[in-house]
Amino acid sequence: MSRRILIGDRRVDTIDPADRGLAYGDGLFETMRAHRGAVPWWDAHWARLVRGAGRLRLPVPDPARTKQEAEALLDGRDAVLKLLLTRGAGGRGYAPPESAEPMLVLSVHDLPPASPAEGLSLCWCDIRLAVQPALAGLKHSNRLEQVLARMEWDDPAIHEGLVRSSEGDVVCATAANLFILRDGSWHTPPLDRCGVAGVCRAWAMEALGAVETRLDVTDVETAEAIFLCNAVRGILPVARLGARCWAPHPQISALQARLAVEVPAFAAAFTMERS
Amino acid sequence: MSRRILIGDRRVDTIDPADRGLAYGDGLFETMRAHRGAVPWWDAHWARLVRGAGRLRLPVPDPARTKQEAEALLDGRDAVLKLLLTRGAGGRGYAPPESAEPMLVLSVHDLPPASPAEGLSLCWCDIRLAVQPALAGLKHSNRLEQVLARMEWDDPAIHEGLVRSSEGDVVCATAANLFILRDGSWHTPPLDRCGVAGVCRAWAMEALGAVETRLDVTDVETAEAIFLCNAVRGILPVARLGARCWAPHPQISALQARLAVEVPAFAAAFTMERS
Structure with a gap:
């Protein structure tokens, strides 16, 4: 695993122990799938980072410099690229110091193992997400x-x-968004109260003409088909949720195939699942 | 400002960039007032850290070793001591790795400036704390x-x-707990939905025989007296909240005096406020 740390424009070797990311989780991150050293969804990830930085009033690093560092670090590989942007070092106290310079950590990680060909098995978590x-x-x-x-x-x-x-x-799932098929149309929960608006979710919503719908447990358990998705693993069919089982659904296979064509980064994941 | 970083039993020089405190805010902290190199409320802070670690399933560092490191770092000073305990380094993903060894960062900071003798001026924040x-x-x-x-x-x-x-x-306030006086008795909000159960709050509750009461804006604005408190700054009388003003209240002065006697670490803060 390789990594670069930037504070403003300067490359540094270590994390400042007074970094507010460490103190307060005062930061944002993006996790992306890279294919042959490039990140096909870079623009969408960057746009989300910029939106988040606006909400947290974090200065955004230079986009061209960041992309250049990322590509140098990826060095042609198929991998996962993570960007972590924090507010930078500060003293004690929640008020961001005027002088804080954001820190950017870029790191490259191995791709996750292929998802099970038969689909995912899920459980319900007890903890509720705060609104x-x-x-x-x-x-x-x-x-x-x-x-x-x-x-x-x-x-x-x-x-x-x-x-x-x-x-x-x-x-959502702990690290993925959720889609369900009901009466012939696709639904995904709105994320205006909690949850993360995933980059793959946006792609899937457009590809499927999916709509945002508030869903309860029964809606999910009685759905005709369900899948999870994220920007590292793509489209993940669900086979089981507690006692409920779903057979593979042709619309999900078709969506995986479409993703593999439009974004070849995901072709390998798709092929491996089918092999 | 001086600092020590421990991973398990080992002293280290730098923060691992893969630390889960940095990635996810996966940790706990304590901020304490030290007086002549000792922390009078050490036991209460440690007990809260242990409770939090139980809730997050974080292993707790050795108490004797931690106290010894803290006292060595304080070196006889009047200061603020901060402990940060994180889950330690891990890969990508929310599941804590089996092998993660917690990281402990001890740091010593200057005491904050004395609080204004005339009392604090407060505002209402718009953001709501999630439950x-x-x-x-x-x-x-x-x-x-x-x-x-x-x-x-x-x-x-x-x-x-x-x-x-x-x-x-x-x-609460952003970095302090809240007490109000109404009909001759003291009230502080319960913290079972959100908020931080402060160490100074526990002391003040016992000292005043205060009770936990759900409070709304009107309860606060119509209170006979209000104060904030935290374990670094002690008891902080409030003079103003928006358009509402309060005169100094003898029960709050008496509480400050009692704290200065019971916990001499706070005598300086109190004297300075009165000077």
């Missing part, structure tokens, strides 16, 4: 809820957990 | 709400902001 419109949709670095949700199961046969909000709406 | 019983009461490192709340004002004449929950209850 916070000021942070909803952002991929910010306050992720204790996701850590707690992910700690709820250790059965390796369970691949992901679905999480509801404190209002009872189904929101 | 999350799984994290309520803990001093965890997911503090974006507090950062956003603190960014709402930049008028130096405003010292603190009061924050409500998404349910409309008044919870």
